[in-house]
Amino acid sequence: MKLTKTLLATSALVMSAGAASAIDLTFVSWGGAYQKSQLEAYAKPYMEAHPDVNIIWDESSAEAVAKLRAMNEAGNLTWDLVDVDAADSFRLCDEGLAMEYDPDELLAPADDGTSASEDFGAQIVNACYIPQIVYSTTFGYRTDLVGDTPPSNICDVFDLEAYPGKRSLEKRPINNMEWALLCDGVAKEDIYDVLATDEGQQQALAKLGTIKDQVIWWSAGADTPQLLADGEVVMGSTYNGRLFSAIAEQNQPIGMLWDAQVFSFDGWVIPTGLPEDRLAVVKDFLFFATDTQRLADQAKYISYGPARASSAPLVGQHADLGIDMAPHMPTDPANAQNVFYYNFEFWADYRDDIDAKFQAWLAG
Amino acid sequence: MSDTTDTGPMRAADGTPLKKSLARALRRQKLRALALIAPLLIFVLVTFVVPIADMLFRSVENQIVSDTLPHTVRLLSSWDSSTGETPDEPVYAALAVDFQAASEEKNHTKLGTRLNYENPGLSSMFRKTGRGADDIGKASTKRFTDLDPAWKDGATWAALLGSDDWLADMAEWSKDDGRQPRFSPRAEAASALPMTSDVYTAFARVARTENKKSAVETKPWPVLYTALEQDLATASPESLSAVNGASAGLLQAAGAAVPGFEPISYKDAFIDIDKGWSEVDSWQTIQSYAARYTPGYFLNAVDLEKSPEGIQQRPEQQQIYLMLFWRTIWMSMLITFCCLVLGYPVAWILANLRASTANVLMILVLLPFWTSLLVRTSAWKVMLQQQGVINDILVWLGLVDDGSRLVLINNQFGTIVAMTHILLPFMILPLYSVMKTIPPTYLRAAKSLGATNWTAFWRVYFPQSVPGIGAGSILCYILAIGYYITPELVGGTQGVFISNRIAFHISSSLNWGLAAALGSILLGAVLLLYYVYDKIVGIDNVKLG
Numbered sequence: 001m002k003l004t005k006t007l008l009a010t011s012a013l014v015m016s017a018g019a020a021s022a023i024d025l026t027f028v029s030w031g032g033a034y035q036k037s038q039l040e041a042y043a044k045p046y047m048e049a050h051p052d053v054n055i056i057w058d059e060s061s062a063e064a065v066a067k068l069r070a071m072n073e074a075g076n077l078t079w080d081l082v083d084v085d086a087a088d089s090f091r092l093c094d095e096g097l098a099m100e101y102d103p104d105e106l107l108a109p110a111d112d113g114t115s116a117s118e119d120f121g122a123q124i125v126n127a128c129y130i131p132q133i134v135y136s137t138t139f140g141y142r143t144d145l146v147g148d149t150p151p152s153n154i155c156d157v158f159d160l161e162a163y164p165g166k167r168s169l170e171k172r173p174i175n176n177m178e179w180a181l182l183c184d185g186v187a188k189e190d191i192y193d194v195l196a197t198d199e200g201q202q203q204a205l206a207k208l209g210t211i212k213d214q215v216i217w218w219s220a221g222a223d224t225p226q227l228l229a230d231g232e233v234v235m236g237s238t239y240n241g242r243l244f245s246a247i248a249e250q251n252q253p254i255g256m257l258w259d260a261q262v263f264s265f266d267g268w269v270i271p272t273g274l275p276e277d278r279l280a281v282v283k284d285f286l287f288f289a290t291d292t293q294r295l296a297d298q299a300k301y302i303s304y305g306p307a308r309a310s311s312a313p314l315v316g317q318h319a320d321l322g323i324d325m326a327p328h329m330p331t332d333p334a335n336a337q338n339v340f341y342y343n344f345e346f347w348a349d350y351r352d353d354i355d356a357k358f359q360a361w362l363a364g
Numbered sequence: 365m366s367d368t369t370d371t372g373p374m375r376a377a378d379g380t381p382l383k384k385s386l387a388r389a390l391r392r393q394k395l396r397a398l399a400l401i402a403p404l405l406i407f408v409l410v411t412f413v414v415p416i417a418d419m420l421f422r423s424v425e426n427q428i429v430s431d432t433l434p435h436t437v438r439l440l441s442s443w444d445s446s447t448g449e450t451p452d453e454p455v456y457a458a459l460a461v462d463f464q465a466a467s468e469e470k471n472h473t474k475l476g477t478r479l480n481y482e483n484p485g486l487s488s489m490f491r492k493t494g495r496g497a498d499d500i501g502k503a504s505t506k507r508f509t510d511l512d513p514a515w516k517d518g519a520t521w522a523a524l525l526g527s528d529d530w531l532a533d534m535a536e537w538s539k540d541d542g543r544q545p546r547f548s549p550r551a552e553a554a555s556a557l558p559m560t561s562d563v564y565t566a567f568a569r570v571a572r573t574e575n576k577k578s579a580v581e582t583k584p585w586p587v588l589y590t591a592l593e594q595d596l597a598t599a600s601p602e603s604l605s606a607v608n609g610a611s612a613g614l615l616q617a618a619g620a621a622v623p624g625f626e627p628i629s630y631k632d633a634f635i636d637i638d639k640g641w642s643e644v645d646s647w648q649t650i651q652s653y654a655a656r657y658t659p660g661y662f663l664n665a666v667d668l669e670k671s672p673e674g675i676q677q678r679p680e681q682q683q684i685y686l687m688l689f690w691r692t693i694w695m696s697m698l699i700t701f702c703c704l705v706l707g708y709p710v711a712w713i714l715a716n717l718r719a720s721t722a723n724v725l726m727i728l729v730l731l732p733f734w735t736s737l738l739v740r741t742s743a744w745k746v747m748l749q750q751q752g753v754i755n756d757i758l759v760w761l762g763l764v765d766d767g768s769r770l771v772l773i774n775n776q777f778g779t780i781v782a783m784t785h786i787l788l789p790f791m792i793l794p795l796y797s798v799m800k801t802i803p804p805t806y807l808r809a810a811k812s813l814g815a816t817n818w819t820a821f822w823r824v825y826f827p828q829s830v831p832g833i834g835a836g837s838i839l840c841y842i843l844a845i846g847y848y849i850t851p852e853l854v855g856g857t858q859g860v861f862i863s864n865r866i867a868f869h870i871s872s873s874l875n876w877g878l879a880a881a882l883g884s885i886l887l888g889a890v891l892l893l894y895y896v897y898d899k900i901v902g903i904d905n906v907k908l909g
Contacts, residue, residue, distance in 0.1 A: 062871075063871045066871040094473035095473065096470040096473075096474070166750075216856070217774075217857060219852060230751050231751045348480075348487050349480060349484050349485045349488045351873070352484065355873065356684065359684055360681055363687060
């Protein structure tokens with residue numbers, strides 16, 4: 001009797017230990033330097049502290065919304081945590097594909113005790129979105145191809161006389177339409193009212209039309225740095241982190257044009273329908289990965305601003321180059337003199353409509 | 365001959381008519397053959413045909429509107445949008461019920477996304493209304509709970525709307541038993557209080573799916589009070605008194621009190637939350653897309669749209685798909701033609717060289733085939749761009765001025781060059797395998813009979829290579845028509861295909877209905893071309909080897 005009990009207890013123990021040692025979590029991210037920054041700043045430290053957790057990366061963030069929807073329909077969820085653009089998090093939340101959460105319960109408070117919801121502030125753009133970084137879409141230019149007066153104003157992009165040569169712009173209306181209206185004399189605060197009307201959209205397209213035959217349209221974030229490095233374009237828009245790595249890590253003759261940069265956010269969402277045990281591990285990871293120090297650590301590897309207010313003072317030097325990262329952050333006061341914030345509500349409504357017009361205009 | 369006719373039908377050894385016995389044997393053989401291919405057939409059906417059919421079906425599917433707003437849609441069908449007036453109060457009251465129920469299950473934002481494809485602005489209107497939806501039911505909730513605190517109880521509602529069987533099952537159920545018993549409504553309550561019964565069915569379903577608490581113990585949704593108040597206002601006293609069960613007394617009392625309640629204007633409530641609800645336009649969209657199946661996606665895919673005046677062309681600045689279909693078709697034809705012109709001589713040389721030399725050359729043909737598509741496409745970028753290899757050489761040779769370098773990429777030319785290169789092996793291989801079977805003696809015979817080189821080729825050799833041309837062309841064309849990565853990378857704005865838009869709608873805009881419609885049309889176009897090819901050339905004339 002006693003023997004059987006001991007045997008049973010031992011086997012139960014072994015089984016539970018076996019179960020605990022075998023948690024593989026699949027995280028979805030963007031690949032490249034950004035995923036590396038996540039790996040170095042929080043995935044590796046977390047795995048060192050929890051040897052029973054193994055994190056596998058899937059570089060599918062660009063198609064995360066479509067894939068999550070397909071997984072949901074098939075009833076076969078294979079992802080545990082997904083890194084998405086804040087705009088995509090709206091759609092995932094709307095479709096019920098991402099889980100709603102309570103910031104103060106899930107996320108760590110700041111070191112001085114400020115609650116997470118206050119520390120992240122407006123960055124928690126919807127009920128499902130767990131913020132990580134602020135990035136910006138802005139312009140870079142070839143320092144050797146722009147003459148003695150480098151561009152300092154967003155409207156220099158539209159000035160073919162002062163800055164002749166090709167430009168690269170993203171092959172979608174978002175950001176381009178705002179810049180076009182701004183440079184066509186629309187006041188910054190009126191832009192979205194104007195852009196909601198058909199005339200406003202035509203006005204923006206007409207302004208873009210003035211440089212249309214000098215534009216190379218990109219669809220991958222790596223295109224513009226490549227085009228700049230090859231001298232194919234004199235200036236082009238892309239994510240600021242891409243430009244930073246071209247300038248600081250690859251020593252390309254590229255300068256930053258921060259004027260009218262568009263701030264946007266990137267963060268995690270938890271897919272709906274995770275089993276309890278996996279959800280518990282994911283929550284534990286998130287608590288760790290979004291605390292003040294971890295978000296500040298991430299800035300050692302990539303020039304994106306930490307989403308927490310309390311992380312900003314902790315931003316230090318680049319992990320390999322040893323240069324100060326603060327001046328390269330889009331949120332640095334010197335860079336953030338004139339910024340746009342990605343207007344999620346507006347683009348959620350008008351994205352498809354304006355995109356149809358934009359694509360027809362491009363193809364015409 | 366004549367004597368066989370009067371001996372009757374021929375018989376097999378066992379006496380059955382020979383015809384019958386033969387047919388039986390054949391049938392058995394066929395069944396055996398079918399059983400042999402069954403695994404493959406089932407595999408293809410399950411992994412290929414069914415998913416594709418399901419995807420294409422989305423091009424007409426539109427259940428979401430009537431599933432999410434069932435009561436509203438029913439009342440809205442009699443509304444006349446041409447009066448320029450928004451619908452009457454009862455429609456808003458039904459909306460109050462449907463919308464709250466939808467927001468409990470987070471379905472309202474899905475519907476908003478769906479309707480936003482037709483009318484930009486509805487997405488945020490639905491999201492915003494969802495945030496305010498809880499307030500809509502507050503007034504009714506207060507009225508009932510003031511009347512009798514028992515209305516706060518989940519058990520009151522369960523006893524009122526659930527069948528006796530279900531209540532008995534629920535009383536026995538505990539969380540350890542697994543799933544809750546499936547809800548069945550109380551028949552008298554369902555006929556007296558139709559809307560409330562519908563909402564409670566949804567409520568019980570959600571409690572069952574979440575399976576955390578019994579439906580009887582779960583806090584009732586506020587929308588139940590809204591629905592009950594509306595049902596009681598219209599229910600006849602007889603039907604109410606027919607409702608039995610533990611909550612019958614409460615219901616009688618509430619039924620007597622409801623006529624004394626001041627009517628709630630849900631219209632004002634909705635317009636307070638978002639003024640979009642006061643616009644005829646928003647309602648028109650809901651009404652036009654209320655049907656369970658819609659031609660809307662297909663209309664959109666050919667640059668048409670549904671409007672109150674009937675089907676009409678979309679505004680010129682939004683027309684894009686027809687143009688892209690034409691571009692895809694003619695550019696694919698051009699690419700196929702380029703492949704043929706370049707591939708034919710190569711295949712001819714391969715087929716007529718000594719085997720050892722031919723094998724080396726064959727590896728050269730196949731080599732790009734084994735390289736990643738992205739690598740090959742990127743290599744073309746390096747070659748063709750303005751600061752690229754070809755332009756550099758032309759400038760160095762002095763053929764082109766440094767200031768006016770040729771634009772060879774990010775246009776149609778780029779797409780044609782890169783895709784011709786990528787698809788070339790698909791043309792060469794079938795051509796080669798057909799040419800290999802043409803005996804060289806035929807050409808020699810033709811020449812010895814006095815034909816010139818050209819006549820011998822054109823009259824003797826070429827006709828025999830036509831099956832290879834057919835196979836290669838069909839392969840290249842069908843592959844070209846569905847390409848999207850290469851056009852996306854090197855096509856700029858003028859060199860993109862319809863597949864790029866399909867990919868965009870699948871992965872980016874999530875308008876799967878439109879993507880499915882575009883895909884169906886593309887599939888139809890390919891099948892049509894295949895049919896035409898069969899009529900003109902004959903599909904028997906296609907050989908892969």
